[in-house]
Amino acid sequence: xxxxxxxxxxxxxxxxxxxxxxxxxxxxxxxxxxxxxxxxxxxxxxxxxxxxxxxxxxxxxxxxxxxxxxxxxxxxxxxxxxxxxxxxxxxxxxxxxxxxxxxxxxxxxxxxxxxxxxxxxxxxxxxxxxxxxxxxxxxxxxxxxxxxxxxxxxxxxxxxxxxxxxxxxxxxxxxxxxxxxxxxxxxxxxxxxxxxxxxxxxxxxxxxxxxxxxxxxxxxxxxxxxxx
Amino acid sequence: xxxxxxxxxxxxxxxxxxxxxxxxxxxxxxxxxxxxxxxxxxxxxxxxxxxxxxxxxxxxxxxxxxxxxxxxxxxxxxxxxxxxxxxxxxxxxxxxxxxxxxxxxxxxxxxxxxxxxxxxxxxxxxxxxxxxxxxxxxxxxxxxxxxxxxxxxxxxxxxxxxxxxxxxxxxxxxxxxxxxxxxxxxxxxxxxxxxxxxxxxxxxxxxxxxxxxxxxxxxxxxxxxxxxxxxxxxxxxxxxxxxxxxxxxxxxxxxxxxxxxxxxxxxxxxxxxxxxxxxxxxxxxxxxxxxxxxxxxxxxxxxxxxxxxxxxxxxxxxxxxxxxxxxxxxxxxxxxxxxxxxxxxxxxxxxxxxxxxxxxxxxxxxxxxxxxxxxxxxxxxxxxxxxxxxxxxxxxxxxxxxxxxxxxxxxxxxxxxxxxxxxxxxxxxxxxxxxxxxxxxxxxxxxxxxxxxxxxxxxxxxxxxxxxxxx
Numbered sequence: 001x002x003x004x005x006x007x008x009x010x011x012x013x014x015x016x017x018x019x020x021x022x023x024x025x026x027x028x029x030x031x032x033x034x035x036x037x038x039x040x041x042x043x044x045x046x047x048x049x050x051x052x053x054x055x056x057x058x059x060x061x062x063x064x065x066x067x068x069x070x071x072x073x074x075x076x077x078x079x080x081x082x083x084x085x086x087x088x089x090x091x092x093x094x095x096x097x098x099x100x101x102x103x104x105x106x107x108x109x110x111x112x113x114x115x116x117x118x119x120x121x122x123x124x125x126x127x128x129x130x131x132x133x134x135x136x137x138x139x140x141x142x143x144x145x146x147x148x149x150x151x152x153x154x155x156x157x158x159x160x161x162x163x164x165x166x167x168x169x170x171x172x173x174x175x176x177x178x179x180x181x182x183x184x185x186x187x188x189x190x191x192x193x194x195x196x197x198x199x200x201x202x203x204x205x206x207x208x209x210x211x212x213x214x215x216x217x218x219x220x221x222x223x224x225x226x227x228x
Numbered sequence: 229x230x231x232x233x234x235x236x237x238x239x240x241x242x243x244x245x246x247x248x249x250x251x252x253x254x255x256x257x258x259x260x261x262x263x264x265x266x267x268x269x270x271x272x273x274x275x276x277x278x279x280x281x282x283x284x285x286x287x288x289x290x291x292x293x294x295x296x297x298x299x300x301x302x303x304x305x306x307x308x309x310x311x312x313x314x315x316x317x318x319x320x321x322x323x324x325x326x327x328x329x330x331x332x333x334x335x336x337x338x339x340x341x342x343x344x345x346x347x348x349x350x351x352x353x354x355x356x357x358x359x360x361x362x363x364x365x366x367x368x369x370x371x372x373x374x375x376x377x378x379x380x381x382x383x384x385x386x387x388x389x390x391x392x393x394x395x396x397x398x399x400x401x402x403x404x405x406x407x408x409x410x411x412x413x414x415x416x417x418x419x420x421x422x423x424x425x426x427x428x429x430x431x432x433x434x435x436x437x438x439x440x441x442x443x444x445x446x447x448x449x450x451x452x453x454x455x456x457x458x459x460x461x462x463x464x465x466x467x468x469x470x471x472x473x474x475x476x477x478x479x480x481x482x483x484x485x486x487x488x489x490x491x492x493x494x495x496x497x498x499x500x501x502x503x504x505x506x507x508x509x510x511x512x513x514x515x516x517x518x519x520x521x522x523x524x525x526x527x528x529x530x531x532x533x534x535x536x537x538x539x540x541x542x543x544x545x546x547x548x549x550x551x552x553x554x555x556x557x558x559x560x561x562x563x564x565x566x567x568x569x570x571x572x573x574x575x576x577x578x579x580x581x582x583x584x585x586x587x588x589x590x591x592x593x594x595x596x597x598x599x600x601x602x603x604x605x606x607x608x609x610x611x612x613x614x615x616x617x618x619x620x621x622x623x624x625x626x627x628x629x630x631x632x633x634x635x636x637x638x639x640x641x642x643x644x645x646x647x648x649x650x651x652x653x654x655x656x657x658x659x660x661x662x663x664x665x666x667x668x669x670x671x672x673x674x675x676x677x678x679x680x681x682x683x684x685x686x687x688x689x690x691x692x693x694x695x696x697x698x699x
């Protein structure tokens with residue numbers, strides 16, 4: 001997978017580059033907005049990571065130009081500007097996700113993977129499956145080992161979100177954003193509580209645990225054979 | 229020196245310049261008016277003199293017509309003897325003795341060249357007129373009688389001239405007096421204003437020099453625009469001082485709040501540098517360091533959010549949203565927490581409640597309050613989230629808990645940044661939660677009240693009814 005980072009702070013860029021390379025990505029870097037745009041247009045990248053404030057050409061302008069020319073490559077926007085409106089602006093311009101500095105690398109990786117996956121051409125799925133856990137998306141029916149599991153509506157959305165990102169870390173803030181539509185983090189450990197509730201429904205009675213906690217970053221839903 | 233300084237300052241004020249201009253204009257107008265009055269008076273007096281000469285002449289002419297020259301002479305004798313001093317003087321003389329038409333040049337001719345008025349000194353006619361000096365000016369009416377006689381009726385102008393002179397002198401005195409009075413009034417007004425403005429300037433100077441507690445002194449028992457201006461300025465100064473103090477407070481607290489975790493981070497890294505550690509110990513250091521840094525970041529983010537909200541976010545993302553939906557989501561979120569923590573959870577909302585605002589921020593406001601409620605409510609306690617419409621159609625969202633509550637004297641203080649109750653110091657938190665609550669409430673024109681929940685705290689957020697799209 002090929003990723004392009006357009007970020008003027010070379011230290012940050014090198015840090016992301018190194019981290020992504022360790023996760024198996026091929027990573028290019030441009031520090032200037034204009035040359036970043038040209039490079040993004042000249043190559044077929046699997047995803048772009050674009051800082052909002054860039055010399056040469058503003059990050060949002062790059063995204064608008066790319067989208068205007070029909071490029072639908074997934075884009076993760078990085079920014080030191082973090083309020084609600086800025087976020088909305090970033091997404092409106094055509095960014096797929098928006099990450100505010102400072103961020104944890106695991107958060108960046110999780111969000112990057114998530115947007116790449118979302119952009120992959122996939123046939124309209126009727127089922128999601130991880131190990132023996134299955135969701136029938138049409139009937140909104142969850143089964144494990146063919147046994148029906150009854151879930152509350154939010155629990156269902158939570159599980160679906162984890163299943164769609166199966167094998168990848170999903171962070172707390174991603175879950176708050178996608179399941180509850182909140183872009184802030186309550187002090188109370190609400191996400192943990194709901195995860196543990198979900199866990200008690202899908203994992204407690206089974207020897208093989210599918211839903212795991214990744215310390216310091218989030219959760220991962222994966223079957224044992226696809227793990228590590 | 230001070231006096232002349234004040235004098236110069238007054239001369240330089242726009243008020244004084246205006247009143248000077250005003251005085252000049254006013255004096256000019258007064259001068260024009262008074263001179264017109266003088267002119268009118270002069271004309272009228274002259275007309276009156278002419279009329280009296282005419283009437284007297286007419287009377288004499290009637291006698292002449294009836295009794296000829298002899299009768300006229302007789303009548304004139306009577307008149308000149310009776311009047312003392314005579315108002316009129318008369319001259320009846322034959323043209324062959326003295327041709328009056330040569331001496332008396334007409335300035336107003338009436339009755340076909342037979343009769344005319346003239347103003348001239350008495351000289352030339354004086355020897356014929358008793359009791360008058362030849363240089364005195366007189367107004368005369370000359371009538372040419374048929375048969376060579378000429379009748380001259382005259383009156384001296386000395387008295388009327390004097391009257392007009394006095395009037396003229398009075399006017400000459402009045403104009404400078406008018407000018408002086410109006411300029412003095414202007415000066416006094418300007419001085420008064422300069423004094424008032426100087427007190428404002430002096431106060432401002434003191435404030436610039438650092439004494440923020442200075443206020444503009446007010447004049448008792450008056451409510452003029454100066455006092456109102458001073459009051460407004462004083463109120464503004466008070467608000468500024470308050471803000472400055474709170475900024476100072478925030479800076480101090482921020483320094484304190486950041487110094488602690490930064491100090492911990494530094495100590496930990498330092499000891500990792502000095503001591504030999506195994507891999508587990510190193511990863512422990514790294515983990516704790518990241519935790520502390522995350523704490524610092526979240527303090528920063530919270531401060532920035534509050535500052536942004538307080539500065540009045542643009543209302544780009546405002547929308548009308550269902551309070552019921554929001555409460556359902558929150559209930560769904562926190563019911564699980566309550567269950568896990570062994571607390572009772574209750575959520576109740578009247579139907580069809582809608583608000584106009586930033587949904588994310590209001591959700592954050594409520595989660596902050598709920599976080600507090602959960603933090604301080606003991607096990608087996610109860611937390612209640614309710615929403616209703618009150619009698620004034622305001623939407624009230626309340627959160628009641630069984631925690632330790634907030635003492636009454638702390639109700640205003642808890643909104644201050646970094647303020648923490650003594651009882652809460654040992655628990656986690658940055659002391660910014662309620663500051664954010666307050667900022668969001670203020671942004672939405674909502675009011676927050678605290679009540680006793682016996683035991684615990686009852687927080688009510690009161691959204692005004694007009695908090696809709698018209699706002």
